[in-house]
Amino acid sequence: MAHELGSPVVVVRDVEKRFGNYTVLREVSLTVRRGETVCIIGPSGSGKSTLLRCINGLVPISSGSITVGGREVADAKLDVRALRRDVGIVFQQYNLFPHRTALDNVMMAPVIVLHQNPAEVRARAEALLAKVGLADKMASYPGELSGGQQQRVAIARSLAMNPKVMLFDEVTAALDPETKKEVLITIQALAAEGMTCILVTHEMGFARRVADHVYFTDGGVIVEHGTPEAIFSAPTQARTRDFLDKIL
C-alpha cells in the first residue's frame, strides 16, 4: 500500500529483552514511519508479543532504545501514561471490560483518563463503533457479542484515545475464518486511512496485502525484512523460506 511516508513514529534500536537468564529479544531494530503499516511474522515464541509490549511500556526493555514520537521508553523519567495515550494496543483475547457495555468500553478511557467531555466522547465513540460496523451493538455487553464483534469493539476502544500508532497482536488468532474477515477488513480500512500500524499476524495473505514492510523474526532476532514482495516471493534467508514453506 503506497503512502506518502512521513517521519519516524516508532524507532526501535538494538533492543534486548531478557526474562532472567532467558533472552527473548536480541539486537532488534526497526523503524515505523507515520502512516506506515508494518507486519511482524515469525514462529511462536519468537518474541513478537514481547516486542509490542515493550513498545507501549507494558514490559521494560533490558537494553537498547525505543522511541515513540520522540519519547524514549527506556528513560527512567518516562511518563508511561503519556506514552500509552499515544500507543493503542489490541490483544488476541480482546480483554474488553465485561461489566460495561460496548459503548462504555469505548468511552471509558477518554472520559476517565483524558477527562474529555462525556457528550463529545459519546458522539465520537458512537461514530467509531459505527465505523467498525457495530452501530447496532452499542448497548450490548461483551458477553453478548461474538469474538469478532468484541475484537472490533477493542479496536474502537483503542482508537478512541486518538493514538499515534496502533499495535495489533495476533488479533484474529482466536477467531473463526468468517469473523476473522470482518476484523481484517476493519484493520485494512484503518491502514488505508493512514493510521500507523504494527501488526503481529499469522495471516500471510493479509500481511502481503496491507503491509508496507514485513519483518520476519525467529528466536528473538529479526532474521530478514523487506517489502512484502521481497519477503514472500524471494526470501533470502533459509529460515524465512522454511517458515513460509511450513505455513503456506
Added chain:
Amino acid sequence: MTARPLAVLLPPRPEPTAPRLLAQTWLLAALVLALCAGTAWAQAVAQQTGRPGALAIMLRWAPLITSGFLLNVMVSVLAMALGTLLGLPLGLSLIARTRPLRLLGWGMTQFFRNVPWLVLLFYIMFLLPFELHLGGLVLPVPAWFKAVIGLALPVSANVAEIVRGGMQSIPEPQWSAADSLAFTRWQTISRIILPQALRRMLPPWMNLYAILTMATTLISVIGIQDGLTLTRAAIAAESRPELMVPMYIFLLLLFFAYCYPIARLTLALERRVQVRI
C-alpha cells in the same frame, strides 16, 4: 499410570448445595420440635406442681428476649458496616505496590484474623474510656459502642481478605488492558477491577455477616444486655430449671430465623456468580 481423564475434560462438579439446604431445613424442624417439646414438658411440670403455665411465662419474657436479640442485630449491623468501611482500604493495602504499606496491611490483617474475638472484645472494653472529653463536652461511651468497635476489628480483617481475594480473582489481562489505555492504578482498581470483583465478594461477605451475627452473643460476656444476657436473666428470675430448654431454644430460633434467609440468599448469589463467570 492412572487412567484418570484430564481434569479440564470433566464436567463441572455438581454443587454441594442440595444436601446443605436439606440439612438446614432439618435443623429448623428439629429446633421447632425441641421448642414445642420443651414447652410441653415444662407445661406438664407446671401442672404437676400447680404453678403458672410455662407457655404463659414464655410469652411474658418473649418481648424482653426479643428486644435483647434486636440489640444483637443492631450491634452486628453496625460492626459489619464499620468493619467493611475499615476492611476495604485494608484489603487494598494488601495489593499496594509500596512494600511498607503492604507489610503493614498484612500484619494487621493476620493479627486481627488470628486472635480470639472474645479476647479482642475484652481488650477494647478496657482500652476505650467510658467517657470521651471533647473540649468541654463529656460524651459517654456506651458499652454497646465499644462492642461494635471490638467486633469491627476482626470483621475488617476478614473483609480485607475477601477484598483481596475478589480482586485477585479478576484475570491479569484486565489490568494490562487498563494499563495500555493509560488508566492510573487507582482508576483501574476503582473502575475496572473492584466493580467486577464486587459480585464475587458479595457471597463471602454475607457469609461473614451471618457468622458475625451469631458471634454477637459474645457481648453478653462483657455485660451487655443482649439476647443471651436477657435470656439468662429471665431463667434466673423464674428459677425454674425446666424452663431453661424452651427459653434458650426461643433465642436460638430468633437467631436462626434471622441468619437462615441470609444463608439461603448467599447460596443463591453464589450460584448466580458461578453461572455468570
